[in-house]
């Protein structure tokens with residue numbers, strides 16, 4: 001579920017069950033000290049955001065056109081910041097769209113049109129959020145879609161959050177063949193490679209990347225794998241960390257691991 005603070009309307013991240021894509025309410029750490037008992041506000045504060053989500057969902061179902069500026073204006077009126085809009089409204093909507101399409105409730109064109117709008121939204125938000133963040137010279141993290149994966153929004157969202165946290169990130173999509181990705185990561189000398197997998201058949205590509213890093217000579221990065229498939233149970237991959245946590249947990253994980261010494265390949 002996607003939790004929103006009833007008091008300041010900030011997105012608090014995901015909670016269990018992870019396969020439930022509805023919005024729910026809570027109290028964020030900043031507001032918690034001000035709140036002594038559960039009030040009507042806690043129950044009702046997130047209602048306008050839920051309504052906004054439901055209206056967007058209905059407009060997808062009724063095959064309406066998406067008006068990006070109207071959506072942004074409504075998010076502004078509701079005091080939802082740009083990063084929260086993407087992570088806490090658009091992300092669950094995308095998951096819902098996947099379900100609607102799978103159940104035959106909407107045609108593929110509707111999913112495509114919504115995806116085009118999200119692409120533009122991410123571009124706008126990226127410019128706004130990252131405008132004042134200076135670029136570092138060296139790349140610390142390389143994010144890439146697994147070879148054959150065309151689902152780019154996951155890594156775009158992670159890139160935004162990592163950059164906001166001061167991490168220097170390069171993203172690649174669509175993915176590269178494993179040998180080329182490994183060569184490029186080594187050339188950049190990055191500490192972390194994050195790979196995104198949306199479908200089971202892309203897991204073999206990621207296993208191959210981990211294997212090539214394991215067998216390469218000299219320093220190698222941490223390999224971390226996430227994405228829609230990894231949200232459910234996936235068998236372990238030798239040389240890679242499977243990550244199904246929230247965006248905030250990922251940012252903490254990366255920042256922590258950037259402090260480590262470079263890993264050495266097992267091949268020495």
Ligand code: B12
Nearest residue numbers: 094095098149150151152153154194195196199226227228
């Ligand atoms: C939008 C979309 C598309 C768009 C992608 C547009 C784009 N430019 O990205 C288009 C239309 C191109 C598309 C194509 C296809 N899609 Co599609 N798509 C989706 C949809 C609706 C949303 C995906 C999305 O953006 N979600 C929002 C992002 C933010 O979430 P996310 O990717 O999960 O990322 C989050 C986490 O997983 C994590 N994360 C992601 N990556 C990483 C990486 C690291 C390192 C870490 C730590 C974490 C992490 O962090 C993110 C933030 O929380 C999903 C539905 C769904 N349930 O996901 C289907 C879905 C993924 N697609 C699906 C399918 C089948 C396809 C197609 C095969 C359809 C077809 N027949 O052509 C093609 C495949 C293309 C390909 N080779 O990859 C299936 C996959 C089912 C499966 N498991 O096999 C899904 C699940 C829909 C469904 N229910 O059937 N798709």
